[in-house]
Amino acid sequence: MDSTRRLFLTVAEGAVLFTVASWAFVLMTLAVRPPVSFHGEAIAGPATVFIPDSLAAWWLFRRARTNRSLADARRAATAFAVSAPLTLGVGYLLGELVGGYAEVILGSRFILPAVASFIIVLMIFVPGAVVMWVLHPSGGVGAVPESDQDEHC
Numbered sequence: 001m002d003s004t005r006r007l008f009l010t011v012a013e014g015a016v017l018f019t020v021a022s023w024a025f026v027l028m029t030l031a032v033r034p035p036v037s038f039h040g041e042a043i044a045g046p047a048t049v050f051i052p053d054s055l056a057a058w059w060l061f062r063r064a065r066t067n068r069s070l071a072d073a074r075r076a077a078t079a080f081a082v083s084a085p086l087t088l089g090v091g092y093l094l095g096e097l098v099g100g101y102a103e104v105i106l107g108s109r110f111i112l113p114a115v116a117s118f119i120i121v122l123m124i125f126v127p128g129a130v131v132m133w134v135l136h137p138s139g140g141v142g143a144v145p146e147s148d149q150d151e152h153c
Helices: 003-032 038-065 071-108 106-134
Strands: none
Touching: 003 038, 003 071, 003 106, 038 071, 071 106
16 A cells, blocks of 8 residues: 555544544533533533544554654644644534435435534545645645746746
C-alpha cells in the first residue's frame, strides 16, 4: 500500500475516532451531569469537541510519524485538528437539511441513519482532503516544480 493511501486511511480512522468520541462525550455529559449554571455549560460544551479533537490529532500524529517525517506528521495533525471541528460543525448544520430530505424520500425511520451517515462521510472526506492538500509536495501553497505554472506571476 502506498504512503498516500495509508495516510488517507489513517486520517479516515482519526476522523471516525473524533466523531464517535465527540458524540460519546455529548451523550455522557447529558446522561451523568446534573443541571449546571451557564458557566458549567461554557466549559462542558467546548470540552466535548476539543478533548476528542486533541486525542484524535495526537493519535493521527503518532500513526503518521511511522511513515512520514516529523514535520509532515506535525503538519498533518495540525491540519486535522483545525479542519475536523469545523467540518463537524458544518456537518451538524447540514445534517438538518439531509434529515429533512431523508424523511421525505425514505420515511421517518431513516432520518437518524441518514444524518449519521452523512456526517461520518463528510468527516472522512473533508479532513482527509485538507491533510492531503497540506502534505502535497507544494506544501499547500506555491507552484509545483514539475508543472507549467510560472513562479513569477
